[in-house]
Amino acid sequence: xxxxxxxxxxxxxxxxxxxxxxxxxxxxxxxxxxxxxxxxxxxxxxxxxxxxxxxxxxxxxxxxxxxxxxxxxxxxxxxxxxxxxxxxxxxxxxxxxxxxxxxxxxxxxxxxxxxxxxxxxxxxxxxxxxxxxxxxxxxxxxxxxxxxxxxxxxxxxxxxxxxxxxxxxxxxxxxxxxxxxxxxxxxxxxxxxxxxxxxxxxxxxxxxxxxxxxxxxxxxxxxxxxxxxxxxxxxxxxxxxxxxxxxxxxxxxxxxxxxxxxxxxxxxxxxxxxxxxxxx
Amino acid sequence: xxxxxxxxxxxxxxxxxxxxxxxxxxxxxxxxxxxxxxxxxxxxxxxxxxxxxxxxxxxxxxxxxxxxxxxxxxxxxxxxxxxxxxxxxxxxxxxxxxxxxxxxxxxxxxxxxxxxxxxxxxxxxxxxxxxxxxxxxxxxxxxxxxxxxxxxxxxxxxxxxxxxxxxxxxxxxxxxxxxxxxxxxxxxxxxxxxxxxxxxxxxxxxxxxxxxxxxxxxxxxxxxxxxxxxxxxxxxxxxxxxxxxxxxxxxxxxxxxxxxxxxxxxxxxxxxxxxxxxxxxxxxxxxxxxxxxxxxxxxxxxxxxxxxxxxxxxxxxxxxxxxxxxxxxxxxxxxxxxxxxxxxxxxxxxxxxxxxxxxxxxxxxxxxxxxxxxxxxxxxxxxxxxxxxxxxxxxxxxxxxxxxxxxxxxxxxxxxxxxxxxxxxx
Numbered sequence: 001x002x003x004x005x006x007x008x009x010x011x012x013x014x015x016x017x018x019x020x021x022x023x024x025x026x027x028x029x030x031x032x033x034x035x036x037x038x039x040x041x042x043x044x045x046x047x048x049x050x051x052x053x054x055x056x057x058x059x060x061x062x063x064x065x066x067x068x069x070x071x072x073x074x075x076x077x078x079x080x081x082x083x084x085x086x087x088x089x090x091x092x093x094x095x096x097x098x099x100x101x102x103x104x105x106x107x108x109x110x111x112x113x114x115x116x117x118x119x120x121x122x123x124x125x126x127x128x129x130x131x132x133x134x135x136x137x138x139x140x141x142x143x144x145x146x147x148x149x150x151x152x153x154x155x156x157x158x159x160x161x162x163x164x165x166x167x168x169x170x171x172x173x174x175x176x177x178x179x180x181x182x183x184x185x186x187x188x189x190x191x192x193x194x195x196x197x198x199x200x201x202x203x204x205x206x207x208x209x210x211x212x213x214x215x216x217x218x219x220x221x222x223x224x225x226x227x228x229x230x231x232x233x234x235x236x237x238x239x240x241x242x243x244x245x246x247x248x249x250x251x252x253x254x255x256x257x258x259x260x261x262x263x264x265x266x267x268x269x270x271x272x273x274x275x276x277x278x279x280x
Numbered sequence: 281x282x283x284x285x286x287x288x289x290x291x292x293x294x295x296x297x298x299x300x301x302x303x304x305x306x307x308x309x310x311x312x313x314x315x316x317x318x319x320x321x322x323x324x325x326x327x328x329x330x331x332x333x334x335x336x337x338x339x340x341x342x343x344x345x346x347x348x349x350x351x352x353x354x355x356x357x358x359x360x361x362x363x364x365x366x367x368x369x370x371x372x373x374x375x376x377x378x379x380x381x382x383x384x385x386x387x388x389x390x391x392x393x394x395x396x397x398x399x400x401x402x403x404x405x406x407x408x409x410x411x412x413x414x415x416x417x418x419x420x421x422x423x424x425x426x427x428x429x430x431x432x433x434x435x436x437x438x439x440x441x442x443x444x445x446x447x448x449x450x451x452x453x454x455x456x457x458x459x460x461x462x463x464x465x466x467x468x469x470x471x472x473x474x475x476x477x478x479x480x481x482x483x484x485x486x487x488x489x490x491x492x493x494x495x496x497x498x499x500x501x502x503x504x505x506x507x508x509x510x511x512x513x514x515x516x517x518x519x520x521x522x523x524x525x526x527x528x529x530x531x532x533x534x535x536x537x538x539x540x541x542x543x544x545x546x547x548x549x550x551x552x553x554x555x556x557x558x559x560x561x562x563x564x565x566x567x568x569x570x571x572x573x574x575x576x577x578x579x580x581x582x583x584x585x586x587x588x589x590x591x592x593x594x595x596x597x598x599x600x601x602x603x604x605x606x607x608x609x610x611x612x613x614x615x616x617x618x619x620x621x622x623x624x625x626x627x628x629x630x631x632x633x634x635x636x637x638x639x640x641x642x643x644x645x646x647x648x649x650x651x652x653x654x655x656x657x658x659x660x661x662x663x664x665x666x667x668x669x670x671x672x673x674x675x676x677x678x679x680x681x682x683x684x685x686x687x688x689x690x691x692x693x694x695x696x697x698x699x700x701x702x703x704x705x706x
Contacts, residue, residue, distance in 0.1 A: 057598055059594060059597070059598065062593070062594065062597070064517065087597075087600045087601065087602050088600065090597060090598055090599065090600045091599070091600030094598065094599070095594075095598040097591055097594065097595065097598075099591060101589070101591035101592060101594070101595045102595075103592065103595065103596070103610055103614075104613065104614055105613075113596070113599060113601075113609070114599035114600060114601075116609075117596075117599065117600065117601035117602070117605045117609065118599075118600050118601075186595070189595075189599065190598070190599065193599055193600060
């Protein structure tokens with residue numbers, strides 16, 4: 001079963017070049033990422049791995065004076081097409097950032113945020129219709145919606161392995177949690193909107209080893225439902241959690257293969273040098 | 281180990297005796313400047329309240345004067361307001377009802393029991409007697425005054441203390457009461473130079489200040505926040521780089537220039553378009569204040585919103601929130617304490633602003649009941665009247681007390697803002 005689903009390509013990049021002003025940050029990158037796998041991007045700082053990751057939920061759009069050539073595809077659709085609604089895209093492609101960045105709201109509201117901001121827009125699907133004009137329906141719908149939100153929040157927190165720790169203090173500020181808990185909260189927040197892809201930009205770099213191992217376990221368990229792409233500086237982490245690994249250097253994708261192969265028998269010398277710690 | 285290194289570092293930085301002395305000197309300077317500043321502010325506040333509260337030790341009639349009535353008169357004391365009304369002719373008769381003294385105005389028809397009041401000012405005595413009758417050095421003046429008062433049972437005379445007919449048994453000198461809190465805070469008339477009894481009713485001034493400030497903020501706040509959101513979220517880099525300094529420049533324009541602009545442009549415009557008898561209204565003041573408060577509100581609110589961490593924006597956008605949702609669900613709440621600061625400073629500016637308001641509001645110290653009416657604010661009153669009030673007098677003290685009120689109002693506003701921004705539920 002699992003093997004079958006992992007055959008299909010979900011994310012792909014075709015001859016992607018990316019520029020910050022005059023700086024050529026990504027050079028002609030081609031890559032295919034299969035569904036329900038964990039893919040790790042490794043490489044020295046400034047090699048473009050985060051930039052590449054952020055292409056897939058169009059986070060780079062927020063930066064002025066950038067330029068992209070080539071195609072980024074999700075489920076065979078170019079996400080940089082004019083017809084693509086960026087907000088819908090980002091709902092489908094969740095993201096977890098390097099530093100835990102919970103909103104200054106309660107734990108519950110942090111997870112519910114994605115549901116609340118999207119409820120007006122969902123036209124079809126299970127939790128749609130919030131017709132503001134029809135007041136008669138509003139209240140009934142609202143209570144249904146609230147119970148849906150509560151249920152979804154619980155599911156997400158459970159999926160992020162945080163439920164047991166926070167179930168008694170959902171109304172407390174998210175800032176009261178520890179760094180590792182906050183990061184799992186951010187993961188729960190991303191899961192709540194039911195994305196199919198999860199982008200993780202060094203999700204454990206600001207955490208202690210215990211929290212890191214919890215996040216890694218979490219990545220393992222999420223793999224069956226999500227396609228995960230993770231950027232990491234920690235090569236052991238890449239080796240532990242990922243199925244495939246891409247090695248970036250100076251804006252180029254040097255090598256992209258099964259993780260085992262990359263770490264045991266890399267094809268390129270640069271990869272070899274990097275993973276053995278000769279530089280970087 | 282670490283402690284040792286730290287100690288070494290500290291030793292190192294002040295290693296030479298000169299360096300150590302210099303460090304101690306800088307430390308002393310900083311401490312001194314801090315304490316001197318706090319002390320100066322404290323002294324100003326103390327001075328303000330000392331002078332202001334002196335008002336309640338001042339007599340409620342003009343200094344050096346007293347009121348006398350015929351000994352048969354049942355009146356024992358009069359409030360400043362009654363005195364003023366009697367001498368203005370607003371109260372013309374009194375009567376005893378159930379053992380109580382009732383004052384009545386002209387409109388009331390005279391009843392059997394009511395008695396006309398004969399208000400008598402010191403100068404009136406010179407129309408009754410000729411100058412020769414007072415003697416060489418006016419030494420007979422008190423005696424003559426006594427005769428007049430003894431003659432009329434319904435007289436209320438307002439006389440200088442030095443000429444009071446104290447020996448005359450037919451004269452009752454009313455005790456001079458001090459100005460009371462209720463006269464000041466409850467009074468609806470501000471006539472600080474009225475004779476015989478100045479009126480220090482501060483309500484019209486407070487109301488004037490409130491009306492002008494409230495509507496100024498009502499105009500400036502949505503506008504200011506709108507511009508702040510536009511500048512921080514929507515405007516391009518070039519637009520922002522041009523607009524921000526221009527707006528900040530506006531904050532530096534002297535208020536008298538704003539006032540001049542208001543007087544020359546806004547006031548006639550308001551008068552014409554709204555077809556008012558006078559253009560110098562609370563509305564004109566509000567508009568000018570709003571314009572003046574805008575740069576402050578915009579600059580601070582914009583800074584606060586731009587200070588929202590990029591991670592917050594990205595987190596929100598990454599969850600599929602639109603730009604607008606991100607603005608009002610994440611950025612504005614995150615920046616709320618900064619926005620609150622902007623609001624408070626804006627209100628502070630509006631309440632404390634003097635010159636521009638003085639120039640455009642018409643300065644009529646009456647209870648406002650419409651926005652399109654002349655009003656007078658507290659700061660404008662202080663600025664306009666301090667020059668003509670004798671130092672140490674009741675008028676002078678009342679102006680200080682106005683300053684105290686202003687101080688307390690702004691304190692309450694700051695404290696409220698502090699409270700709200702602290703209470704902010706995360």
